[in-house]
Structure formats: structure tokens, C-alpha cells
Amino acid sequence: MSLTLLNAVVAVVIAIGFAALNAAYLVWAERRGAGRIQRRPGPNVNGPFGLLQPPADGIKLMTKQLMIPGGADKALFMVAPVLAMAPAIMSFVTIPFSGSIVAHSMNIGVLMIFAFASMGGLAILFAGWGSRNKYGVMAAVRAVSQSISYEVPMLITVITIVMMTGTMDLKELALSQSGGFWNWNLFPSLSSPLMPVAFLIFFVCTLAETNRAPFDLGEAESELVAGFHTEYGSMGFGLFFMGEYANIVIGASLTTILFLGGWGCPFGLFPGVWWFLLKIYLLIATFIWIRWTFPRTTIYGLLNLSWKILIPISLFNLLLTAGLLKVF
Amino acid sequence: MGAYFSEIFRGLQSLAIGMGITFKEFFQPVVTVPYPYKTIKMSARYRGHIELIENEEGTPNCVACGMCQRACPSGCISLASKSVEYEVEVKGEMKTKKKKVLTKYNLNFTTCSLCGSCVESCNFGAIEFSKEYNLASSRKEDFHFDLLERLKERNS
Numbered sequence: 452m453s454l455t456l457l458n459a460v461v462a463v464v465i466a467i468g469f470a471a472l473n474a475a476y477l478v479w480a481e482r483r484g485a486g487r488i489q490r491r492p493g494p495n496v497n498g499p500f501g502l503l504q505p506p507a508d509g510i511k512l513m514t515k516q517l518m519i520p521g522g523a524d525k526a527l528f529m530v531a532p533v534l535a536m537a538p539a540i541m542s543f544v545t546i547p548f549s550g551s552i553v554a555h556s557m558n559i560g561v562l563m564i565f566a567f568a569s570m571g572g573l574a575i576l577f578a579g580w581g582s583r584n585k586y587g588v589m590a591a592v593r594a595v596s597q598s599i600s601y602e603v604p605m606l607i608t609v610i611t612i613v614m615m616t617g618t619m620d621l622k623e624l625a626l627s628q629s630g631g632f633w634n635w636n637l638f639p640s641l642s643s644p645l646m647p648v649a650f651l652i653f654f655v656c657t658l659a660e661t662n663r664a665p666f667d668l669g670e671a672e673s674e675l676v677a678g679f680h681t682e683y684g685s686m687g688f689g690l691f692f693m694g695e696y697a698n699i700v701i702g703a704s705l706t707t708i709l710f711l712g713g714w715g716c717p718f719g720l721f722p723g724v725w726w727f728l729l730k731i732y733l734l735i736a737t738f739i740w741i742r743w744t745f746p747r748t749t750i751y752g753l754l755n756l757s758w759k760i761l762i763p764i765s766l767f768n769l770l771l772t773a774g775l776l777k778v779f
Numbered sequence: 780m781g782a783y784f785s786e787i788f789r790g791l792q793s794l795a796i797g798m799g800i801t802f803k804e805f806f807q808p809v810v811t812v813p814y815p816y817k818t819i820k821m822s823a824r825y826r827g828h829i830e831l832i833e834n835e836e837g838t839p840n841c842v843a844c845g846m847c848q849r850a851c852p853s854g855c856i857s858l859a860s861k862s863v864e865y866e867v868e869v870k871g872e873m874k875t876k877k878k879k880v881l882t883k884y885n886l887n888f889t890t891c892s893l894c895g896s897c898v899e900s901c902n903f904g905a906i907e908f909s910k911e912y913n914l915a916s917s918r919k920e921d922f923h924f925d926l927l928e929r930l931k932e933r934n935s
Contacts, residue, residue: 488801491811744801745794760787 462554466543470536474696475505481739488743515685520582523682527581532683532690535574538567539697546704547622549714549724560621561609564705565602568660571698572598575662575669575679578691582682590678593750594669598660600754604761605656608649611765611772612636612709615643625713632717637710642779643772650710652765657702659753662695663738665745666753673747703734821910828888829856829897830909831930839930840905843879847897847906855887856897881927888914888922 479494479501486493494501519528545560547553557563572595579591613619615636616627628634639646659666670678680691707713707730714727748756812819821827829847831839843860860879867876898906916922 484805487805487809490804490807490809492809492813495813740798740801740805744797 458554462544463540466540466554470540470543470697470700471693473700474693475509477696477699477735478508478692479505480735481742484736484739485743488740509689512686512689517685517687518682520584520682523583524581527577528682529687531574531578531581532687532694534577535571535694536690536697538570538574539694539701541567542701543697545621546701547625547708547713548727549722550622550626552724553622556620556622558618558620561613561619561624561709564621564701565606565609568698568701569598569602571660571694574694578683579679582679584682586675586677586681587679590669590671590675590681593671594662594679597662597666597668597750597753600757601656601659601666601761604652604757604765605660607762607765607769608653608656609709611643611649611769614769614772614776615640621708621713625708625715628712629715629722631715632712634715635710635712642775643768644775645768645771646710648764649768650706652761652768653706653710655756655761657706658738658741659757661698661702661738663699664742665748667747668750668753671747699735699738700731703731703738706734707731821912825908825910825912826893826895827909827911828891828893828914828924829886829906829926830911831884831926832905832907833930833934837934839881839884839927840903841881841884842903842905843881844902846900846902850896850900852894852896853890853892855890857883857885857887859883884926886924886926888924889919 482504483493483501494504497503497507519525542564544554545557545563547556575594575598576591579587579589579594612624616624618624618627628636632638636646637650643649662669668678670680672678675681680688683691704727707727711730711734714724715722716726831841834840841858843858845858848854848856848858859882861882862877863880864875864877866873868874895908898908914922
């Protein structure tokens, strides 16, 4: 597809719309799901099943006054929420929802998504540093050390996949797994028998990269008030919130494309965008399920998990796959 | 090395067990009550503020003996009575008798500590704990209850 101006504008509008809609209704789904798990109804007053709760929340956030704390670094303070949201929207540009629904397919799609994903850490650092708040700075330091240590096993796992398929184009990655679930990267193949473990590592890293519980140390309410967005109100907070949920959608999409065959049907029938959406929403439901099951880890436990378990195992998987690819 | 892998394995196992529990809870019925729309019945032993008990004629059981007033450690009960004469038939002839009738029974709930001494001290079964819990106001006058008035309202 050629990248004309019209195409670009339409793609951006659709990406923003998709991200915003998902962010709004994933909050609703999360609150309803949390309610069910804790055996309470969740938001159910506004509209049928509480479906009008997200617009109400949005209006509330947008009509509030934006407060900038005294002594804060104004430029960084204002830039941080936008920087949290923008990379998430940018990543939607290259994600293929099906063989034909993709804004701009590029041959280094995987690399681009990871490049933008690492900007999320920068946004958190800006927010924590710019708001001149001790809790903010502490949370920012934690969140950055967390996202750096979890990027390593994540990228090693992605390198394994890229070595097996020989492409960084997300579309080709998904196509290489088409036909049926036995072709998915999730299942062990002759050249890479440890693929389920790699999937588990990637999944855990996605949780940690999106700052989701049980790895939400960046906003550990019990010890850091609200973490890096302590000083944010109104739509500044709203953008962080939307960015978090947009990142969850990106993470689920990436997991789907890398491991679960993208838009391919598990039985080789009717491949299309509906299978892709079904898979990502199942993954997101699992994210929500995990969040409301496990308590928050400590920062030491978190970093130990990455450096002592995930990185060695993913490195071993990388070496094993490299060796077996040479053999077969 | 074995301990390293067995620790990972046991950790994963415990995570799976935890997720199984929340999965089961997800499909259980909701246990909370949406308060303003639905309320649960208060238990028999719930202690609200005190309330007068009426007899069959709709008048209070109270004989205005004042035991509750004396039993109250914080002095929040004040009552008044008057004597009325009434006639009863005893062994075929009419006799005039006197009895005390309650004219005022005020409870100052702002100082009440809900100790229940008044209910314990009552020998005539005239006061009980109410099941009222929707008590909120910004004026303290709202907590000076006229229990006689409340009894009339209940009956009307």
C-alpha cells in the first residue's frame, strides 16, 4: 500500500480511535472483571451493565482543571503524558490486523514496535522527575529499572522467533504460522523444542513492560501514593491511563502475531480479523485475570525473576534454537 | 541446579493454583448488596438507639417509673409523666384508681453510648433497641429524638 497523505491521515484517525475506544472499554471490562472475581457487581449504575461509565469518566477527567505543582519542570511535566500515549498509537500503525488491514506494513515492524515501546520508560522517567515529588522520582526509578531488565529477555525471545522465521515483518511472521494451530510458534517444533517456555517468558515480560500487576511497581499505591502520576490530575492522568491500556492492546497483539498465528484460524478455516480480535481479547482477559489474582511483588523479587530466571532461560533457548537451526 | 528448577516449577504451580481459585470465584454469585436500592435485614441483636414498645392499645408500655433515666450513665434520657384517674370494676363496684401516664420521653442521642443499661433496667418491657441505622445529619438537633412522637408516627 502506498503511503499517500490521505492514507496516513485515515490510518492515524483509526489508530487513535481504536486506542481510545479500547482504553475506555478495557477500563470498564477490568472493573467488571475485578468485581466478579471479588464477588461484587462492579460498575453497573450508569447505563445497561454500566456501559456508560467510561464516557462519564472521560467527561469528568476532561472537565477537571490541569494542575501543575509549584516548582515542577513545566515542559517535562506537560510532555510526559503525551509521550506515554504517542508511542502506543504509533505502534498501531504497523500491526497487521489481518492480511489486508494494516496501516503501513514495513519490513522492520518488530524493531519499530520495540523502539517505540522503550520510549514508554522515558515518559515515566519524565513524569516522575518533572513533577518534583519524591514518590514520583522513586517510582520512576523503579519503573525504569524494571522496563530495562524486562526488555532483555523479551528481545532475546523475539530474536529466537526472528531467527526461526527469518523475517522482521509482522505480516510475514503471522503468515509463516498460518494453516492451523500446529504451525503456531507457541508449540515446540523440531528446530526449537522450548517454544512454550519462550511464550511464557514473553508473556511475563509483556506484563512487566506494560507495568501491569503483579509487576506494577511504578504505581505501587501501598508505598508510593500513586507512583509516577501522583501529581497528575485531569487529562494528564487520563493520558497515562489510556497509554497503559493501549500498551496492553499492543502487547496482546504482538503476542498474538509472534506466537499465536496472528489472524489465522486454529483449524485453518476462515482466517480474518475476527480471529485476531478474538485472540487479543482473550489475552487481555488473561491480563485482567492475572492482575486480580496475584499480589504485587517486591522490587527485588521482580529484578531477581528477570536476571536470574528469565534471562538465563531465554539465552539458553536462543543458543539451542541457533544450534538446532544449523543441524536441521 | 535441581533446586533452581524445582523452585521455578513450584512457583509456576502455585501461580496456576491461584488463578484456578479466582477463575472459580468469577462464576460465583455476587455477595454484596447495592445499598441504597436494596438493604439487608438487620440482625436481631443489632443495637440502634432505643425505641418505645407499645401495647395492644397502641399506647406505650412505659409506666414512667424512671428506672431507665437513673440507669443511664450519660444522662441522655429525660421523661415526664402526669397522674390520671381512671375507673375499674373491682368485685362488682366501680373504684377510682390513679396511674402515671407518659407525657414526654426524650432521648439525646448525641451523648448516648449505646450501652443498653436502660433496656436492661426496664422491668416493664417498654424499651428496645431499634434497627435504625440511616442516621446522618449536619445538625445535632436532629439527634434529639422524641420517642413518644416516633411511636405515634409509627402507628399512624
